[in-house]
Amino acid sequence: MSRVRSAEKRSAILEAAVDEIAEAGLGAATAKIARRAGIATGTLFTYFATKEELLNELYLELKGEAYARMNAGFPQKGSLEERARHVWMSYLEWAIEAPRKRKVSVQLNVSDVITPETRVRAAAGRSFFDATFAELGELDAVRALPQGFAAALMGAIQEATMEFIAKNPKERERLKEEGFRVFWRALQ
Amino acid sequence: MSRVRSAEKRSAILEAAVDEIAEAGLGAATAKIARRAGIATGTLFTYFATKEELLNELYLELKGEAYARMNAGFPQKGSLEERARHVWMSYLEWAIEAPRKRKVSVQLNVSDVITPETRVRAAAGRSFFDATFAELGELDAVRALPQGFAAALMGAIQEATMEFIAKNPKERERLKEEGFRVFWRALQ
Amino acid sequence: MSRVRSAEKRSAILEAAVDEIAEAGLGAATAKIARRAGIATGTLFTYFATKEELLNELYLELKGEAYARMNAGFPQKGSLEERARHVWMSYLEWAIEAPRKRKVSVQLNVSDVITPETRVRAAAGRSFFDATFAELGELDAVRALPQGFAAALMGAIQEATMEFIAKNPKERERLKEEGFRVFWRALQ
Amino acid sequence: MSRVRSAEKRSAILEAAVDEIAEAGLGAATAKIARRAGIATGTLFTYFATKEELLNELYLELKGEAYARMNAGFPQKGSLEERARHVWMSYLEWAIEAPRKRKVSVQLNVSDVITPETRVRAAAGRSFFDATFAELGELDAVRALPQGFAAALMGAIQEATMEFIAKNPKERERLKEEGFRVFWRALQ
DNA sequence: GATGAATGAGGTTTCATTCAT
DNA sequence: TATGAATGAAACCTCATTCAT
Numbered sequence: 001m002s003r004v005r006s007a008e009k010r011s012a013i014l015e016a017a018v019d020e021i022a023e024a025g026l027g028a029a030t031a032k033i034a035r036r037a038g039i040a041t042g043t044l045f046t047y048f049a050t051k052e053e054l055l056n057e058l059y060l061e062l063k064g065e066a067y068a069r070m071n072a073g074f075p076q077k078g079s080l081e082e083r084a085r086h087v088w089m090s091y092l093e094w095a096i097e098a099p100r101k102r103k104v105s106v107q108l109n110v111s112d113v114i115t116p117e118t119r120v121r122a123a124a125g126r127s128f129f130d131a132t133f134a135e136l137g138e139l140d141a142v143r144a145l146p147q148g149f150a151a152a153l154m155g156a157i158q159e160a161t162m163e164f165i166a167k168n169p170k171e172r173e174r175l176k177e178e179g180f181r182v183f184w185r186a187l188q
Numbered sequence: 189m190s191r192v193r194s195a196e197k198r199s200a201i202l203e204a205a206v207d208e209i210a211e212a213g214l215g216a217a218t219a220k221i222a223r224r225a226g227i228a229t230g231t232l233f234t235y236f237a238t239k240e241e242l243l244n245e246l247y248l249e250l251k252g253e254a255y256a257r258m259n260a261g262f263p264q265k266g267s268l269e270e271r272a273r274h275v276w277m278s279y280l281e282w283a284i285e286a287p288r289k290r291k292v293s294v295q296l297n298v299s300d301v302i303t304p305e306t307r308v309r310a311a312a313g314r315s316f317f318d319a320t321f322a323e324l325g326e327l328d329a330v331r332a333l334p335q336g337f338a339a340a341l342m343g344a345i346q347e348a349t350m351e352f353i354a355k356n357p358k359e360r361e362r363l364k365e366e367g368f369r370v371f372w373r374a375l376q
Numbered sequence: 377m378s379r380v381r382s383a384e385k386r387s388a389i390l391e392a393a394v395d396e397i398a399e400a401g402l403g404a405a406t407a408k409i410a411r412r413a414g415i416a417t418g419t420l421f422t423y424f425a426t427k428e429e430l431l432n433e434l435y436l437e438l439k440g441e442a443y444a445r446m447n448a449g450f451p452q453k454g455s456l457e458e459r460a461r462h463v464w465m466s467y468l469e470w471a472i473e474a475p476r477k478r479k480v481s482v483q484l485n486v487s488d489v490i491t492p493e494t495r496v497r498a499a500a501g502r503s504f505f506d507a508t509f510a511e512l513g514e515l516d517a518v519r520a521l522p523q524g525f526a527a528a529l530m531g532a533i534q535e536a537t538m539e540f541i542a543k544n545p546k547e548r549e550r551l552k553e554e555g556f557r558v559f560w561r562a563l564q
Numbered sequence: 565m566s567r568v569r570s571a572e573k574r575s576a577i578l579e580a581a582v583d584e585i586a587e588a589g590l591g592a593a594t595a596k597i598a599r600r601a602g603i604a605t606g607t608l609f610t611y612f613a614t615k616e617e618l619l620n621e622l623y624l625e626l627k628g629e630a631y632a633r634m635n636a637g638f639p640q641k642g643s644l645e646e647r648a649r650h651v652w653m654s655y656l657e658w659a660i661e662a663p664r665k666r667k668v669s670v671q672l673n674v675s676d677v678i679t680p681e682t683r684v685r686a687a688a689g690r691s692f693f694d695a696t697f698a699e700l701g702e703l704d705a706v707r708a709l710p711q712g713f714a715a716a717l718m719g720a721i722q723e724a725t726m727e728f729i730a731k732n733p734k735e736r737e738r739l740k741e742e743g744f745r746v747f748w749r750a751l752q
Numbered sequence: 753g754a755t756g757a758a759t760g761a762g763g764t765t766t767c768a769t770t771c772a773t
Numbered sequence: 774t775a776t777g778a779a780t781g782a783a784a785c786c787t788c789a790t791t792c793a794t
Contacts, residue, residue, distance in 0.1 A: 040378070614768080
């Protein structure tokens with residue numbers, strides 16, 4: 001039997017990619033990523049056929065990780081506000097814990113390497129709380145706006161909130177809460 | 189006297205940079221930018237010593253252009269809502285008119301090439317309507333949040349709004365207005 | 377296992393560098409050196425990280441080669457004159473055989489690319505006959521001069537001798553001998 | 565009447581070239597030389613048609629300056645040793661006073677930019693004390709060696725001496741004297 | 753599968769020289 | 774003459790990807 005592609009190595013590459021891209025931008029060299037992952041340059045390409053594929057997979061991974069966090073402990077039966085608050089808080093916690101991951105996720109999102117198909121696949125991870133966003137979209141405040149606006153709005157306000165948490169880490173808890181309240185008020 | 193450094197050429201380079209970066213990302217080749225600007229490769233470097241400098245100047249230029257738009261026709265004596273609405277609308281109009289510029293502006297903003305000093309210089313262009321944001325920051329909804337949150341919030345919601353305008357260009361006017369109303373409500 | 381860095385290729389690069397530099401000076405293009413060595417442009421940089429490193433290694437190589445010649449057949453137990461004569465003759469023979477190498481060695485020596493550290497490392501190769509120079513330094517003629525003067529003196533007179541051998545190759549043997557006698561007399 | 569090429573500017577260029585080459589090697593940029601000379605890039609080329617010409621003229625200038633020093637106060641009627649000593653001392657003094665000029669002179673000499681014709685023209689400046697070298701060449705010690713050997717020998721030993729003076733500036737006078745004695749003994 | 757040397761196109765920047773002013 | 778912007782070939786070096794081992 002031949003050796004098998006190891007999941008550990010795959011993860012090591014993705015983690016190394018996060019670090020390297022956080023430091024050097026999307027232009028980060030595959031060779032450096034490989035070295036950081038503790039593997040040979042060539043090995044990287046047995047896990048990801050091209051750099052573009054690596055980047056797309058990374059995007060999926062990061063989105064997936066964030067979504068997993070939001071899905072965990074999701075109060076399926078809570079009130080709309082409770083569910084919205086859960087999503088808000090759990091994403092922010094992930095972003096605070098892994099700022100480089102969030103940074104890279106943003107860079108990937110803004111770039112053109114991520115294919116529409118990848119974006120679609122990434123969105124699939126939201127299944128759990130998508131219903132919540134659908135409900136939010138029904139609120140008077142945004143009913144006249146396209147589907148998805150509520151989600152985008154949350155993302156946007158979180159982005160702004162993150163920025164300030166990064167600057168005042170000690171006020172983290174308060175900022176998380178206040179941020180949510182601003183978001184919530186926007187929807188009333 | 190020798191030939192004089194022409195403002196037209198400088199502008200041509202910056203415009204070419206916008207187009208090229210919009211298509212190829214921040215990795216866009218200086219040689220291609222030069223060709224698109226109709227000058228020789230070397231000439232670019234008599235206007236901008238390094239690519240990094242070009243990128244920083246471009247950021248300044250784009251921010252400046254957007255701010256100029258917001259400053260133009262600013263209703264100095266209008267109500268707070270009128271002034272906020274002006275800022276909201278004029279930025280969105282600029283972003284809609286020049287989507288590539290906005291896109292590049294976002295990419296630059298997210299990247300690490302823009303120095304803190306450039307960011308400070310860019311912020312200087314906001315003088316006119318900064319007072320408005322200061323006033324917004326005094327509203328109950330965001331009083332507990334750090335200075336600058338209102339501005340960041342507007343940027344964030346605009347970002348979300350832009351995304352949807354890009355997808356539904358025909359609804360532009362309505363989306364602009366609805367977006368503002370969401371923003372405004374968040375502050376009440 | 378991957379392909380292994382080949383000593384032959386390394387040598388080929390160094391030899392090509394000698395030829396290219398002899399023809400074009402220290403400004404010789406790395407691309408041309410690579411082509412002459414029969415490898416791709418990029419390959420050169422897997423053997424030498426930068427051109428500067430290549431130049432320093434080349435210096436080491438050339439000095440090493442010359443010193444190896446002088447060490448070979450060194451009459452450890454011969455009289456001072458015999459030992460000095462051996463050093464004198466063997467260096468000149470090397471320089472005559474490989475005039476381009478000597479030329480490049482001189483250019484490198486005069487330039488600022490060779491780091492002090494490289495110079496120190498190069499000097500290490502003289503171990504064998506250093507004792508001889510130390511003894512020469514004790515002779516009355518140069519005792520009042522700094523340590524190392526005798527060695528520098530030999531180098532200088534050899535330089536002058538070389539020049540004339542290059543012009544009158546047929547008189548090589550006589551000039552080698554006469555040159556040594558002038559050197560030797562200077563020390564008496 | 566049109567403006568005339570100014571001798572001052574020419575000198576300024578040559579001096580700037582010395583400084584720039586001493587710092588950056590023969591690859592020094594003409595534009596930097598021009599800036600250092602306080603003139604425009606283009607102006608340099610009205611004084612020297614090409615960089616190569618500039619370099620050749622510089623060589624001539626430096627050799628000329630050194631020779632002028634040796635010619636000054638030349639003891640036409642002194643003994644052979646007195647005359648030789650004068651040449652020895654005055655060159656060393658020049659080299660000590662203007663180490664960068666000497667350094668550049670050496671670099672030029674070793675390179676291939678200096679044409680044979682320039683070398684011939686440079687040699688012309690030695691007229692005054694050439695007779696002395698001719699006489700030195702008649703001494704038994706070097707009679708069997710080609711014409712010019714005595715001069716080359718002096719140059720070579722001076723080179724060695726210079727090196728040590730550079731390292732021990734305080735012993736300058738003693739080293740100058742001792743160096744000469746070594747040279748003189750070599751000829752006896 | 754794993755390795756890392758090899759490849760060569762392409763990236764940024766420099767530079768001697770020209771030429772409009 | 775003087776100026777310095779303009780030129781574009783070339784320089785050094787990087788990098789995604791391939792492939793011999």
